[in-house]
Amino acid sequence: xxxxxxxxxxxxxxxxxxxxxxxxxxxxxxxxxxxxxxxxxxxxxxxxxxxxxxxxxxxxxxxxxxxxxxxxxxxxxxxxxxxxxxxxxxxxxxxxxxxxxxxxxxxxxxxxxxxxxxxxxxxxxxxxxxxxxxxxxxxxxxxxxxxxxxxxxxxxxxxxxxxxxxxxxxxxxx
Numbered sequence: 001x002x003x004x005x006x007x008x009x010x011x012x013x014x015x016x017x018x019x020x021x022x023x024x025x026x027x028x029x030x031x032x033x034x035x036x037x038x039x040x041x042x043x044x045x046x047x048x049x050x051x052x053x054x055x056x057x058x059x060x061x062x063x064x065x066x067x068x069x070x071x072x073x074x075x076x077x078x079x080x081x082x083x084x085x086x087x088x089x090x091x092x093x094x095x096x097x098x099x100x101x102x103x104x105x106x107x108x109x110x111x112x113x114x115x116x117x118x119x120x121x122x123x124x125x126x127x128x129x130x131x132x133x134x135x136x137x138x139x140x141x142x143x144x145x146x147x148x149x150x151x152x153x154x155x156x157x158x159x160x161x162x163x164x165x166x167x168x169x170x171x172x173x174x
Contacts, residue, residue, distance in 0.1 A: 007036035
């Protein structure tokens with residue numbers, strides 16, 4: 001493994017719907033990147049021992065309790081970045097704490113942009129397709145139980161696939 005991403009996968013049927021929309025608006029990454037909330041962006045881990053990575057991620061998962069994400073409506077990073085996404089309306093602080101804990105120790109790294117949990121539905125497509133994604137998924141209103149996060153690796157076809165699931169084991173409130 002040389003590049004690793006850590007994310008909360010979005011389950012079906014919502015995951016399938018979001019992939020369909022990403023394809024519909026012409027996003028070339030629709031079939032390569034499953035719907036998710038990023039916790040650690042793709043990170044070069046080629047110089048790290050797999051055992052240490054697994055231990056770090058397991059320790060993080062043990063400290064955090066399962067939580068609920070409320071995904072509602074759409075947002076955009078335009079004009080800074082040509083991205084439309086589904087909003088995380090509730091569960092933001094749990095994502096921030098989890099992401100911060102993952103990005104500590106051997107996975108400590110600077111971010112290009114401030115952390116903002118979201119589910120990308122269109123990226124680097126023409127403006128009219130960004131608008132279509134924004135308007136077409138404006139009424140998304142789903143709750144997702146988060147009981148784990150996953151380590152993803154890119155396979156030979158370029159698709160990001162989950163390789164290890166880390167169950168959240170902490171208790172609420174501590």
